[in-house]
Amino acid sequence: xxxxxxxxxxxxxxxxxxxxxxxxxxxxxxxxxxxxxxxxxxxxxxxxxxxxxxxxxxxxxxxxxxxxxxxxxxxxxxxxxxxxxxxxxxxxxxxxxxxxxxxxxxxxxxxxxxxxxxxxxxxxxxxxxxxxxxxxxxxxxxxxxxxxxxxxxxxxxxxxxxxxxxxxxxxxxxxxxxxxxxxxxxxxxxxxxxxxxxxxxxxxxxxxxxxxxxxxxxxxxxxxxxxxxxxxxxxxxxxxxxxxxxxxxxxxxxxxxxxxxxxxxxxxxxxxxxxxxxxxxxxxxxxxxxxxxxxxxxxxxxxxxxxxxxxxxxxxxxxxxxxxxxxxxxxxxxxxx
Ligand SMILES: C[S@@+](CC[C@H](N)C(=O)[O-])C[C@H]1O[C@@H](n2cnc3c(N)ncnc32)[C@H](O)[C@@H]1O
Numbered sequence: 001x002x003x004x005x006x007x008x009x010x011x012x013x014x015x016x017x018x019x020x021x022x023x024x025x026x027x028x029x030x031x032x033x034x035x036x037x038x039x040x041x042x043x044x045x046x047x048x049x050x051x052x053x054x055x056x057x058x059x060x061x062x063x064x065x066x067x068x069x070x071x072x073x074x075x076x077x078x079x080x081x082x083x084x085x086x087x088x089x090x091x092x093x094x095x096x097x098x099x100x101x102x103x104x105x106x107x108x109x110x111x112x113x114x115x116x117x118x119x120x121x122x123x124x125x126x127x128x129x130x131x132x133x134x135x136x137x138x139x140x141x142x143x144x145x146x147x148x149x150x151x152x153x154x155x156x157x158x159x160x161x162x163x164x165x166x167x168x169x170x171x172x173x174x175x176x177x178x179x180x181x182x183x184x185x186x187x188x189x190x191x192x193x194x195x196x197x198x199x200x201x202x203x204x205x206x207x208x209x210x211x212x213x214x215x216x217x218x219x220x221x222x223x224x225x226x227x228x229x230x231x232x233x234x235x236x237x238x239x240x241x242x243x244x245x246x247x248x249x250x251x252x253x254x255x256x257x258x259x260x261x262x263x264x265x266x267x268x269x270x271x272x273x274x275x276x277x278x279x280x281x282x283x284x285x286x287x288x289x290x291x292x293x294x295x296x297x298x299x300x301x302x303x304x305x306x307x308x309x310x311x312x313x314x315x316x317x318x319x320x321x322x323x324x325x326x327x328x329x330x331x332x333x334x335x336x337x
Pocket of ligand 1: 087088091125126129147148149150151173174175176179200201202203226227228229232
């Protein structure tokens with residue numbers, strides 16, 4: 001670790017100690033981390049990074065080694081940019097969370113004004129993601145790479161899968177500074193398992209695989225989850241290429257859980273929603289069923305019931321009276337033979 005980095009970290013630690021633990025809505029830096037150096041595994045199965053590896057300041061204000069954090073950004077105080085809307089915080093507002101700022105609430109309300117059922121879609125999406133993860137855990141999949149994690153929720157994905165497989169290993173990935181700041185809440189693995197947080201952009205699959213490889217055994221099957229993420233990636237950034245790069249590096253038997261916004265059912269409303277997000281600075285590209293299907297890498301097999309509105313994907317108690325138009329997101333699960 002560079003001396004200047006240490007100074008930065010110690011300053012942040014001093015500040016946190018002086019002001020107390022960070023709380024939701026705080027704009028103070030909460031965690032800082034730097035990748036590099038050696039690592040070791042302690043007896044509990046939680047990976048801890050020793051001196052010269054990942055070090056930083058936790059929410060308790062203590063400076064020291066951080067477990068389960070990694071990232072390709074250099075050490076820096078977390079800049080939450082509370083003045084602009086962020087997708088993670090808008091989603092948190094829509095799903096009833098507490099981690100958002102006025103700019104995020106304004107963006108969400110603008111979108112709700114033209115897509116009144118947006119909340120229903122967000123909640124059904126979350127339920128789909130967790131259902132799909134549970135189905136995979138029931139099938140014995142014990143490693144998860146959740147890209148575009150979002151802010152900690154109740155329950156988090158690792159809690160769902162570790163109920164079935166306590167030793168399951170989950171690497172969370174997001175590029176949002178507030179998600180990074182709250183990463184500790186995601187690092188609550190059962191002692192038999194592992195949870196880790198990688199601060200990275202889905203546009204850089206090689207970085208994600210390198211960092212996630214510290215915690216996941218990439219020679220065994222991994223379930224890659226991209227829930228409500230790829231509609232934030234425009235065509236020119238090649239979202240299909242990103243998914244192909246991630247899955248291409250993984251072992252046979254690896255899976256893809258994907259959900260994605262669509263305008264297939266209410267095209268005018270979806271266009272208005274896209275404009276509302278864009279007016280708040282968030283780029284959205286909704287895609288048709290055929291376009292969502294084309295995001296699945298060649299050679300992967302899409303399992304039953306196919307590419308369907310998320311509430312229709314293996315519902316626990318029937319679709320519950322929610323319509324495709326209200327939900328407006330497709331979901332699918334695919335496997336690499
Ligand atoms: C709508 S939330 C979905 C959260 C969760 N996956 C779910 O389905 O419940 C989208 C998440 O994707 C993240 N995200 C957006 N663009 C990203 C990017 N380029 N790289 C990594 N994460 C990104 C946002 O920060 C946010 O947390």
